[in-house]
Each structure stands twice: as C-alpha cells, then as structure tokens.
Amino acid sequence: MEELSAVNSEAVIDTRGLTKRFRGGQLAVDGLDLAVPAGSVFGFLGPNGSGKTTTIRMLMGLIEPTSGTATLLGRPVPRAAHSVLPEVGALIEGPALYGFLSGRDNLVRYDSADPAADPRTRRARVAAALDRVGLTAAGSKKAKAYSLGMKQRLGLASALLRPRRLLVLDEPTNGLDPQGMREIRSLVRELAADGTTVFLSSHLLDEIEQVCTHAAVMARGRLIVQGPVAELAAGARGRLVVTTPDTADAARVLKELGVTGLTVAEDRVTGELPPGDADLADLNAALVRAGVRVRSFGVERASLEDAFVALTGEGFDVAG
C-alpha cells in the first residue's frame, strides 16, 4: 500500500475500507481501497457479481456504505454529493429512460434535475450531447422506440450534458455495434485528452487494454490488484511458442531445459518459461543442436485477459 499513498493526494476517486453488506447478509464489497489517479482512464474489472456496480452506487451516493469512506474529487460522499455530482457524469447499470418522452426531452428532464445546470443554455447543451453520441437524427423519436444501442448512446449523452471532471461508466459499450464501440473508445480517449478522468467498468478485456491507462481487478467483493495496465499485463508471464514438424523431440528437449506446462497441438509446442532469466537464444540453440527443425520461435506476450484469468480463476460459475 506504500506506493498508493503517493497517488492518493491527487486521486479523483479514493476509498478506504469501503464495505457494503446488503440486508440479508450478502457481502457485496469488502474493504475496498481504491485510488484512481487524476487524468487516468481507469478500467474496473471483475467477474459477474464481484461488486463493481455496488461500488459505483456507493460512490454516487445511491447506497450507504456499511463501513469505510469514499471521496470523489477530494470531497466526501455521500455527504458532499450535491456539490460533487454536478461535476461527475455517470452511466450506472445501463441506461434508464422515459419511454413516452423523445430522446431530446429525456436529456432535458435529466438536465433540469441538476440544480447547477444553467437552463438558458439547456437546449444547446442537449443538442451538443446528442450530436456527440450520434443521435441528432433520432433525437425527436420517442425513447421507447430506441434500440438497445441507441438507449445506451442516450445514456452516455446524459453523462455528457455538461463538461465533467469525472465520468463513471458502468459497462458503456454494452449493446453497441462495432462502430458504436469504436466511437465510444475514441470518445473516451478524446475526453481523457481534455483532462477528464474516466472510470469504466467492463468485461471486455481487450477494450480495457486498448483505452485504459490503469486498471483494478475485483473478485468476490475484494480488490485483487490495481495499477497501470502495462504492469498488470506484464505480471502474467508470457508463453514460449515453438512451431516445428518435430514436436515430440522439441517437447523432450524443452522439458529437460526446465520449461513447464508443455502442450502440443498440431505443429505448435507451447510451455511456460522457467523462472529466472532463461536466455531464449540458449533454448533455441539447444533445440537446433538436438536436430529439431524450428519453423518459428518466440514468446507470446501475455494479454490482460491472461492476467485477469490468472487473478480471478478459470471457473465460469458466479460466486454466491
């Protein structure tokens, strides 16, 4: 925790021992110490039911923590929520709309609920937000006639009604088409370039890898790891991949050299590099000396997905 305290001074989201136990005893978030640095694009990862949405609801003042504290932009929530939240845009567990109102009127409604929003600029800001998410043409359509992706876009637009210092997005690309996802990614990059801190939860690891500078991983309500994305991915060791027609020989030689977890599939032999700094060149030379005909040789860099699975386990079943 030492290196975290240095970050905390400028943390946009900072929680200490944040805990939520629901009535009925379900421990949804357990002693969370999260520090989101200013200006970062922060990916919040975790399997289903790991407590991501519950954390976000506590940060937004929607539910009271059982214990622990949280600050947003340096001010305590939920106590100072009314002064912080105008500077925070949020998408929580999908969009929610008034089906009988047009997309534009939905945004007008949400903007009117913000006492810090200037009603004189409302029309213009609503139009700009619609434009930003590509909904200008559908702005007059009733929201009940929107598709899932259009609703998601409108939800994003409501988070962008005013310039924000922090955006909290719970699974923002849920339901979007590939173009929509790309647009959201470039939108997030754009916002981050303007200095907005973006905190986004997602299951799409390659998406996090593409846009996030930092990430945290939750499992069963606990924070497992947090830090810069590059470091997280580096944490999972890469795998050695050798392509050769002489797979049996290759596997034998590599095993002798300390490579573990060897698997052979068609003409590919993969395995985990031995701990310590085994020189790849030596491995390759040993293979060639043993008469193994090597077609290709290299290390596959671990993806964030590998790191994620290594941290949260392979199992598919949701923890109860």
Added chain:
Amino acid sequence: MSRAETTVRQENPRARSPLWTLGLLRSELTTTFRRWRTLALLAVLAAVPVLIGIAVKIETGDGSPAGGGGGGDGAGPAFLTQITNNGLFLVFAALAATLPVFLPMAVGVVAGDAVAGEANAGTLRYLLVAPAGRTRLLLAKFTSTMVFCLVATLVVAVSALVTGALLFPLGEVTTISGTRIGFGDGLVRAVLIAAVVAASLVGLAAIGLFVSTLTNSGVAAMATTVGLLITVQILDTVPQLDAIHPYLFTHHWLSFTDLLREPLYWDEVLDNLGLQALYAAVFGSAAWARFTTKDITA
C-alpha cells in the same frame, strides 16, 4: 412553491436564481402530465359529469322529475333533482359523485407511482446522480401530486359546468337552507367547493407518496394506496368503530356540501382541512425520513 425554494437554498448554499430552483418542479409537472396514464385518468374524470348530465337529461326528457335513483352517495340525489332547474348543480353533483371513488383513485395512482414508478424504470438513480437532491426531488414530487389533485378536481368541475350549461338552464341557486342566491354567487361557491374538494385529497396523496417510497414497484404502490383507500372507506361505515371515525381521512369528505348553506357553515369543513394537513404532515415526514435514507438499488 416557496417551500421548494427554501429547501434548495439549504441544500446548495451558493445563490441560485429562481429559474434554477424551479426547474425540477416544472420538469416534474410536464413529465407527470405528459404521461399517457395521467391523461387517461383525466379523460375518465372529464367523462363522468357528461354521463351524469346525459342520464339526467334522458330521465327527465319525458317530464317526470329526476332523482331518487341517483346513487347512494349521500348528497348526490339532493343535487340531482336540482340539475334540471339549474345546470350549475351538475358541478356539485359531479364532485359529490367522484369524490368517494374516481378522484381518490386517480390521486392514488399518480401518488403511488411518483417515486416507485421511477425506481421501477431506473430513472430515479439518474435523477439522483444529476443530482436532484433527495429532499428537493421529494418536494417536487409532493408539489406536483398536489397540483394533480387540483387539476383533477378542476377537470371534473369544468366538464360539469360546460355540460350543465349546454344541457340545462342556468340561473339563481337555491341553497340547502332554502334561500336563493344569484348565479354569480353560486359560481363563486362552486370555485370554493372545488378548492375544498381538491384539498380533501391531500391526505391520501401524502399516504400514496409515502407508500411509493417503500417499494420499487409502481404497480404495487398504486395497488396498496388504492387498497388503503377502500379499507378506510369501509372502516368509516362500521358503526362499532365510531371512536376512530373522526380520524379517518375520508370521514369529512362530503362536508363540502355545507358550503351550499346560507350562511356558510364552516365547522366540519375546517375539521376536514385540519385532518388533511395532519395526514400530510405525518405521512410527508415519514416519506421524507424513508426516502432520504433509503438505498437506491433499482
């Protein structure tokens, strides 16, 4: 309205122009009155006086006097017999006919749905992170429910007045005391009575709003509120429960007919208004206590 303003000032010490602070109330009103359900309720309420007017017209078409069969709602028949002489009485008859059932049901639906409906749709969480402020949002909901009580009553009254004017002659009004007052005076009484009828619904509106903060299902909240209304009305007819009758919010509802006496007889009307204020204070506070501490998980 002044209450809404002061609360917002408390919540947000930075000075805001009235435009800022009333924005949520205005948005609440337009949202309520643009709902298809609200409009359907108002349409039903507008149709009731028209149906009564047509029924009276048909029944008296052959020259026989109306009345008698006009339903068991206390003062109704007394007014029904007068409608053929004076269309203004359709206003009183329609209010007396809708106050026990149609008006409170409409109010129960709108009040019960106020918070729970938004929780159900998930829009509540976005209003709160906007941030609307829980106290400010509840006050806006309370005020707009009050406005609905008034609008619903006025819809009945205006529809009755128009129907009465079209189907029957208008003229001097014979009060319950037997004296006659001018048509202008009668019209003033009608306005006064509409205001008292609207105020009679305030207690139920507060109960509905409280129930609405207890659940995340709009339908459950509406059903509970309407169920409570029916239960209370049944209790009010059980003679053995005499002792609690004066405290039931429906007990003094039909006292508005006292405003058709000459001179005006205020005692029971004031009892009614006091009781409604008490219910509003008790259930309003309960709704506030619940809503400001509740976890929003929907």
